[in-house]
Amino acid sequence: MSNVVLKGEFHSSQADHLEELDLMQEGIDALVLEGNEGDAEYRATEGWFQQAVAGMFYVLSPLYISKEILVRFAEYQNATVYFTRESDAEVLRNAPRLVRLFSAVLYFLLLPGSIIAGLLLGYLLGAGILFFSFALPVLFIRIYNSRFNITDRNRDRIMAQKIEEATDAHDTVLAVVGGAHADGVLDALPDNLDIEYHPPKKDGITTEGIWRNVRNGFQVFSLLLTLYLAILWSVLNLVLPVIQ
Numbered sequence: 738m739s740n741v742v743l744k745g746e747f748h749s750s751q752a753d754h755l756e757e758l759d760l761m762q763e764g765i766d767a768l769v770l771e772g773n774e775g776d777a778e779y780r781a782t783e784g785w786f787q788q789a790v791a792g793m794f795y796v797l798s799p800l801y802i803s804k805e806i807l808v809r810f811a812e813y814q815n816a817t818v819y820f821t822r823e824s825d826a827e828v829l830r831n832a833p834r835l836v837r838l839f840s841a842v843l844y845f846l847l848l849p850g851s852i853i854a855g856l857l858l859g860y861l862l863g864a865g866i867l868f869f870s871f872a873l874p875v876l877f878i879r880i881y882n883s884r885f886n887i888t889d890r891n892r893d894r895i896m897a898q899k900i901e902e903a904t905d906a907h908d909t910v911l912a913v914v915g916g917a918h919a920d921g922v923l924d925a926l927p928d929n930l931d932i933e934y935h936p937p938k939k940d941g942i943t944t945e946g947i948w949r950n951v952r953n954g955f956q957v958f959s960l961l962l963t964l965y966l967a968i969l970w971s972v973l974n975l976v977l978p979v980i981q
Contacts, residue, residue, distance in 0.1 A: 745919035766907035777824030893921025
């Protein structure tokens with residue numbers, strides 16, 4: 738019987754990251770990470786989702802802790818590394834057509850709306866709407882696929898299938914998934930697996946932690962405002978003159 742260590746995490750938690758490293762020190766045969774294995778090849782009609790995903794993760798990048806050290810540690814142990822999806826395009830394609838259409842409409846309403854709001858009501862409001870134009874369509878699809886998609890394309894079921902695939906070839910598997918997916922993944926895993934679950938950990942309140950949050954928040958704000966001003970400048974100086 739294969740042993741599965743399922744670790745739920747907050748993607749920005751140092752405490753979770755340290756626990757994952759501790760779990761790996763015990764030795765594993767395979768590592769399953771929530772995320773994409775490679776870059777997506779988007780179809781022409783999916784370009785909006787590519788832009789939304791790129792914009793959201795660009796702005797939020799200071800908050801996320803890289804999994805590169807986990808991958809390298811696994812490779813050092815000669816463990817096989819699995820990812821729960823081939824690319825981010827799968828997230829979009831696993832959603833029903835109506836959900837994709839609603840998310841696309843939301844994106845194409847909010848994105849130009851951010852430009853109009855910035856010109857009429859101020860750059861800060863425009864930057865906020867720009868962020869929502871990235872985040873809301875992506876999160877709507879992701880949440881639907883996890884909470885309401887009852888088919889085999891449910892995100893939690895897909896993660897569980899990838900973990901089960903790893904257990905077919907390996908005895909000890911460490912799987913790291915977001916805390917919001919942990920319960921769904923646990924329910925979807927077969928009963929014949931020996932599962933040890935470690936819930937997410939919140940970082941304690943320390944001076945270092947407070948400073949890190951302030952620094953990361955400032956970086957997020959700076960990236961968002963810089964991106965918004967760059968888009969606004971491009972529209973005013975490159976797009977509008979061509980249209981006129």
